[in-house]
Amino acid sequence: MTNASPTSAPTLTDEALTDEALTDEAVTEMAGRLRFSVARMARLLRQQDQSGFGPTLNAALSTVAGHGPLTLGELAAREQVAPPTITKVVEKLVANGLVARTPDAHDRRVARVAITTKGERQLQTYRTRRTAWLVGRLHELDHDELVRLLAAVDVLEAIIAVPEEHE
Amino acid sequence: MTNASPTSAPTLTDEALTDEALTDEAVTEMAGRLRFSVARMARLLRQQDQSGFGPTLNAALSTVAGHGPLTLGELAAREQVAPPTITKVVEKLVANGLVARTPDAHDRRVARVAITTKGERQLQTYRTRRTAWLVGRLHELDHDELVRLLAAVDVLEAIIAVPEEHE
């Protein structure tokens, strides 16, 4: 597997890398492949997750950890899920003591969630474990493949980024 | 900890591209980011899917289309899904007339599924529509980003590939 022959579309890839224009057709085909890969990989990741806390809970916890106390609405927006979903997510996190929920003093409709010490500990503990499977897969790649993937991670992040609110 | 936190890490990327070794640490961090991106993107894709046939049904249909008639077991293996899951999937596909199910003549335990004309038509019709959202996102990227992403799609496909059976 040292060689660079792309599995499905050698011609397309070569052309695209050297040639200036990516045709609409090329972009569409790429989208199809990306879609497929992402869907499958998401399932594989979920299958590997032994922790009992699925990717959703984890992502939410991690967001709360990274972006300070958030209202439920803010969290929902960041996670790009509907409000009822966040209610359930927070319920579970609270039930497990990973986040604390406090009502706003001035506006009693809003509630804020902040990570707890236990939540931080858990995040630390599982951060490695959770990606172990994927790390294993990555180790099977050669250096060139790893570099290509790394170069693309930024792009993936850009694609999924929440559209900026101009406040 | 000489350098800044590599959240969207230009530094890390530069190093990796020029430097020979990707440290274990770098690979682990990359895995974490990839995991996150993939999970979220999978959800976004599902949200965008108006077709009523989720990614799973679609993937299965596409596999049946591409790899001729398959037994349910073979299909489950290719889709990397447990047998009961495939039963349900095939049920739905059959109910919608997208695949045909025929019992094996010699071994009455096994059943084979093959794509129907209607299934092929539907695959054609929705192939574009299904990726429209993603294509839109991709069009917002600049050329360099597109190229980087394209270069990585092969790698993603390698990661999710079914481990080869030496038949």
Add this chain to the structure above:
DNA sequence: GCCATATAGTTAGTGTCGCTAACTAAGTGA
């Protein structure tokens, strides 16, 4: 021929994740 075992697929039951619609509770403003 007959039983033990293996294989293919199904049924039953469970769990996660996510949605929409409809609701409660609380703040805002004419």
Add this chain to the structure above:
DNA sequence: TCACTTAGTTAGCGACACTAACTATATGGC
């Protein structure tokens, strides 16, 4: 005060995926 808006919840649904246990069929030894 009454209409409107906003934050979050409840209820009910559906897709997707699993494990455990089952049915039906095949196969191999004796």
